[in-house]
Structures are given as structure tokens and as C-alpha cells.
Amino acid sequence: MTETPNPHIIDADTLTGEMRPIRRAVLALGSNLGERMASLQGAVDAIADTPDVWVTGVSPVYETEPVDSPADADKYLNAVVLIDTTLAASRLMDRALAIEDAFDRERSEVHNAPRTLDVDLIVVGDRRSDDESLRLPHPRATERAFVLKPWLDVDPGAEFPDLGPVSDLLEKTDQSGIVLREDLVLEVQ
Template sequence: MSIAVVALGSNLGDTSATLDEALVDIRALPLVRSVTASTVISSTAITLTGPDPSKPRYANAVALVDTDLAPSVLLAALNEIESRHGRVRDERWGDRTLDLDIVAYGTVTSDDPRLTLPHPRAHERDFVLDPWLEVAPDAALPGLGPVARIREGLS
């Protein structure tokens, strides 16, 4: 049993419905015992050049996924869910119907270019840290420490 921390984001289409449907899809994956999701928050789009308030705002949430799926298998399943929801990967950090990122997977660390764990920018993103703290107030980011302390450093 491992707990995967999955960040969900959407800024195209019916973002709230898309996140709800993605959570249903994650719950339906084999070897997933439970999914605990945060409330949805809104955030400014982040682009390669930084925050861009001219872009559609994001709906963001975090889910704790209790699973026996290996991290790489979970990532493949999340990518399939993104595809079913119309995700197109034309532009790095571009607008998207659905973005599902594995932020952390238990205490696993990985430098694999296909799946870096923990997520290399999670500690910089209040739209990841705030919902994560809602569902896991005592959470820790492997290698960086308590999420609450990391979040305080962003203020």
C-alpha cells in the first residue's frame, strides 16, 4: 500500500465537472483502494514566462490515492485519463482540459525523466501545497520536509 499525491488542474471547458469526472476515473482504476480529494481552488495560469492573468484561471485540487499500482503504471493510467478528457500536449505549460501530476508517491524518489519524484516544482506551487495540506495537514514532501513549513516559506 502506498499513498500517491496527485495534483489535478484544468483551465479549459467545464473545469469543475472535468475534475469531478477525473476523480471518478481515478477511483475506478484497478488496485486503487480509496481516493481522498481536497476542495477545488482557483489559481492564475502559470506559463513558461510566469503567472499570466490573461489566461483562463485554473481549477486545482489534490487527491490522496491509496494504491498498489507502481508509480509508472499509475502515471500511465493518469495520462490515459487526461487523454480521455481531451488533453493535448502541443505547448509546454499551455492551457489544458486536464492535468494530472503525481506530486509524491510515498517516500519514493526518482530522477527518471518520465517521472521525477517528488514533482520538481511542487514545493513552489501554492495551488498544490494548499489543497494538499487540506487533506493531509501533517504531509511531508520527500527530501524537503513538512509541507506546512514549505508553504510558510512561500508567503
């Protein structure tokens, strides 16, 4: 069982003594190659095992049609994980990439190529970043039902920074290619 930390507590880094606030972050998971469900569960486990990260919610799993992918791409399994963390956004991004690599994610020049695992940072507190390696909030999340629907399921009052309720954003997206998979459940160990 994961303990939810008090969001008003500030945690001191044990090495530097630097005070870092606990921030809520939203991570989107996706897989359309190999053992899709095993990859998603492995990602949830790896996130939960990350120091200075507390998983506070995991969404239901959805099966979705590929978006802007090659024509022969298989359907995705998607989910959203809510965490509280004291990690800097850049360190959280490094961890997301390491988790993808652990599941043999192959990077390709092909736009939205099929993948064993995708771990995207959607929001990290109120952090903003427009670096090539880290864009926050995620620039296309508001257009993607496969991110917004599971996010709304796990956090019905969710707000997207500067744009308002996730429920309002979801209403503006095409939800035709997203199907709830009640037979698939991700668990936090």
C-alpha cells in the same frame, strides 16, 4: 464509500504472485479549459475506478491564477487527491496520462499551455525517479501553492519527502493567486 486499506498489508499481484506494498500517493489535478469542474470530477471518478487504487481523500477546490503560462491563459481549478495504491509508480503515471487523454488533453510545445485536464503525480510513497517520463517527487510541487494548499487541507500533517512539513513549504510560496471555491465540491462516488 471508499474503504481505506490498512497501510501495513501487502497485496499479492494475482497474475505474478509478486508482493507489492500499499503506498500513499498524492495526485494534483488542474483544469483551465472547457468544463473545468466536470473535468476535475471526471478525473476523481476515473482515479477511484482504477484497480488497485483506493481514494482516501479529496481536497477542496481552488481557483488559481495561471503560473508560467501564456498571457491569455484562463484561471485554473485545482484540487489534490490522496490515494493508497499497490500500483507501480510507472503504471500510476500511465493511468494519469490515460485519464488526461480521456478528457481531450492536448499536448503542446508551449510551456504550461492551457489544458482541459492535468493529472500530476506529486509523490508516490518513498519512490524516487528522475526519468524523462517520470520525475518523483514532482520537481516543482514545493514552489506551487496550488498544489501545497489543497494538499495541506486534505492532509494537515503532510510531509514532502526530504524537505519536511508541507505547511512550512506553503509558507514560502506566493499564495496571492489562490482562492478557495466553497461553492465547488468534488465527491468520491
